[in-house]
Amino acid sequence: xxxxxxxxGRAAAVTGMVLLLLILLVAVFAxxxxxxxxxxxxxxxxxxxxxxxxxxxDIGQDILSELIYGxxxxxxxxxxxxxxxxxxxxxxxxxxxxxxGIVDHILMAVTNVVIVVPSLxxxxxxxxxxxxxxxxxxxxxCVTAWAGTARLIRAQVMQLRQQPFVQLERTLGMGNGxxxxxxxxxxxxxxxxxxxxxxxxxxxxxxxxxSFLGLxxxxxxxxxxxxxxxxxxxxxxxxxxxxxYPPILCICVCVVAFMLIGSWDDRRxxxxxxxxx
Amino acid sequence: xxxxxNLTVRFQLPQGTITALEGVNLTLRDGEKLxxxxxxxxxxxxxxLAVLCLLPENACVSGSILLDGEDLLQKSQKDLxxxxxxxxxxxxxxxxxxxxxLLRLGFQVSESLVAHRRLPRRGADQRSIQLLxxxxxxxxxxxxxxxxxxxxxxxxxxxxxxxxxAPEAPYLVADEPTKGLDSDRVGLVVxxxxxxxxxxxxxxxxxxxxxxxxxxxVAIIYAGQMIEYETAEQFFGSPRHPYSKALLDAVxxxxxxxxxxxxxxxxxxxxxxxxxxxxxxxxAQCQTQPKxxxxxxxMVKCIYGAP
Numbered sequence: 001x002x003x004x005x006x007x008x009g010r011a012a013a014v015t016g017m018v019l020l021l022l023i024l025l026v027a028v029f030a031x032x033x034x035x036x037x038x039x040x041x042x043x044x045x046x047x048x049x050x051x052x053x054x055x056x057x058d059i060g061q062d063i064l065s066e067l068i069y070g071x072x073x074x075x076x077x078x079x080x081x082x083x084x085x086x087x088x089x090x091x092x093x094x095x096x097x098x099x100x101g102i103v104d105h106i107l108m109a110v111t112n113v114v115i116v117v118p119s120l121x122x123x124x125x126x127x128x129x130x131x132x133x134x135x136x137x138x139x140x141x142c143v144t145a146w147a148g149t150a151r152l153i154r155a156q157v158m159q160l161r162q163q164p165f166v167q168l169e170r171t172l173g174m175g176n177g178x179x180x181x182x183x184x185x186x187x188x189x190x191x192x193x194x195x196x197x198x199x200x201x202x203x204x205x206x207x208x209x210x211s212f213l214g215l216x217x218x219x220x221x222x223x224x225x226x227x228x229x230x231x232x233x234x235x236x237x238x239x240x241x242x243x244x245y246p247p248i249l250c251i252c253v254c255v256v257a258f259m260l261i262g263s264w265d266d267r268r269x270x271x272x273x274x275x276x277x
Numbered sequence: 278x279x280x281x282x283n284l285t286v287r288f289q290l291p292q293g294t295i296t297a298l299e300g301v302n303l304t305l306r307d308g309e310k311l312x313x314x315x316x317x318x319x320x321x322x323x324x325x326l327a328v329l330c331l332l333p334e335n336a337c338v339s340g341s342i343l344l345d346g347e348d349l350l351q352k353s354q355k356d357l358x359x360x361x362x363x364x365x366x367x368x369x370x371x372x373x374x375x376x377x378x379l380l381r382l383g384f385q386v387s388e389s390l391v392a393h394r395r396l397p398r399r400g401a402d403q404r405s406i407q408l409l410x411x412x413x414x415x416x417x418x419x420x421x422x423x424x425x426x427x428x429x430x431x432x433x434x435x436x437x438x439x440x441x442x443a444p445e446a447p448y449l450v451a452d453e454p455t456k457g458l459d460s461d462r463v464g465l466v467v468x469x470x471x472x473x474x475x476x477x478x479x480x481x482x483x484x485x486x487x488x489x490x491x492x493x494x495v496a497i498i499y500a501g502q503m504i505e506y507e508t509a510e511q512f513f514g515s516p517r518h519p520y521s522k523a524l525l526d527a528v529x530x531x532x533x534x535x536x537x538x539x540x541x542x543x544x545x546x547x548x549x550x551x552x553x554x555x556x557x558x559x560x561a562q563c564q565t566q567p568k569x570x571x572x573x574x575x576m577v578k579c580i581y582g583a584p
Contacts (some may be wrong), residue, residue: 164375173362270298
């Protein structure tokens with residue numbers, strides 16, 4: 001039974017990885033795949049045809065090309081934000097869980113404040129104040145997202161810290177930094193990877209929300225930005241479904257891909273991770 | 278030389294204060310092997326953790342622990358890190374997760390050598406194999422590449438012994454190193470400890486047969502107090518404290534006469550001798566606690582132990 005669950009878990013994760021690979025290929029080979037320059041203008045409001053597979057928008061830009069180029073922007077923002085989020089979350093969680101005491105109190109006080117702040121409104125405000133560049137969006141997305149990861153990792157590290165093998169390391173005269181890097185970190189790698197994958201999904205969603213609200217990176221065609229255009233430049237009013245359904249679909253596929261990867265559970269850590277047993 | 282002077286350990290708990298060790302004095306000379314024997318909960322593990330300076334934060338330690346004349350209790354964490362790796366080594370209990378489940382055995386056995394002696398990784402693996410071979414684990418080349426969960430309990434215990442002696446520290450502290458080993462394997466541990474030239478050993482155990490084979494000296498701990506401190510020869514020949522006699526009578530080879538009752542809990546401590554309730558030769562005098570009676574290098578905490 002357990003064996004079967006394991007295989008099912010793997011199948012889901014493999015599906016996610018295949019999807020991700022396809023998405024990455026699209027992003028990398030965007031110039032080769034896109035039939036038109038996404039900025040080039042032509043006849044507006046064209047429905048899908050053999051010439052423009054997904055039609056054109058209000059200023060005649062090819063929507064398929066926009067989507068293909070948009071993969072780059074959306075993925076870049078999602079992955080970068082998730083990377084930063086996970087690094088901050090892991091660092092805070094490991095330090096708080098390992099040292100405990102006053103370090104834990106301070107770090108967790110900050111984490112708790114961050115958790116209770118409503119994240120989307122804060123992000124909106126931040127983006128509105130910062131200049132709407134690519135990196136500012138990423139920073140705004142990271143400000144609150146790390147807290148959940150930090151809490152999870154802290155809880156796990158607090159248990160690990162009490163394990164005899166960590167105590168043994170201390171009797172061997174190993175420094176705290178060494179113990180955290182060599183002994184604690186591998187034991188929370190499962191959580192880090194899972195949370196990292198899920199963070200990409202949520203960062204992409206937040207980015208889409210921001211772009212939809214018109215707070216996205218200026219001059220960048222992300223999927224959220226295409227949606228924003230469709231909404232505020234008469235796409236929805238004119239019932240141009242080819243304009244707003246495809247970006248929604250792209251976002252969904254991407255998020256699902258990362259969530260499937262996030263369901264991956266390392267066989268090794270399952271068999272041997274003492275805390276899972 | 279390791280000198281423990283008037284060591285008292287108390288734990289501050291919400292329910293009140295618990296005295297785990299009270300006024301322990303003992304000396305471990307260079308190259309000497311000392312076995313600390315006691316029942317579960319008697320405080321022998323606390324003694325060991327105190328020497329390693331690894332007691333939990335709610336522990337309140339008084340007295341002094343002098344390692345080559347320097348008080349470990351006054352040392353900074355940084356100094357302790359240095360001492361633990363180089364001078365003071367530790368063999369943990371094999372039960373429980375004393376090995377990191379995600380790292381290969383060879384890495385962990387020689388980890389301290391890589392960290393403190395800057396041994397290159399490849400050489401360290403060779404050293405791991407040699408160390409493991411001492412304990413006849415079998416197929417050591419393969420073993421250093423495997424993960425701890427593939428080892429049996431007895432193998433893990435022996436691997437931890439290899440890990441403990443790897444730094445070749447002058448002081449070795451061992452926590453029940455024979456737990457879960459059959460008598461042949463205990464023989465390997467005895468051989469190993471006896472071959473450690475110039476290494477001082479502080480070994481906590483309740484295996485008296487093992488203690489007899491290894492120890493130069495024996496310290497008996499009962500309910501948080503050291504009640505007898507003796508050369509091994511003297512102790513196994515003619516123990517002086519009634520508890521020590523009872524302990525030896527309980528060994529299978531000597532008739533398996535167990536002592537009735539249990540040692541008192543922390544809440545039951547009175548002014549009387551801690552062994553009063555179970556002592557076969559108690560008198561009215563025993564209503565007040567006996568003094569530590571030192572006679573040169575020997576000690577007994579009993580009115581009968583007069584030199």
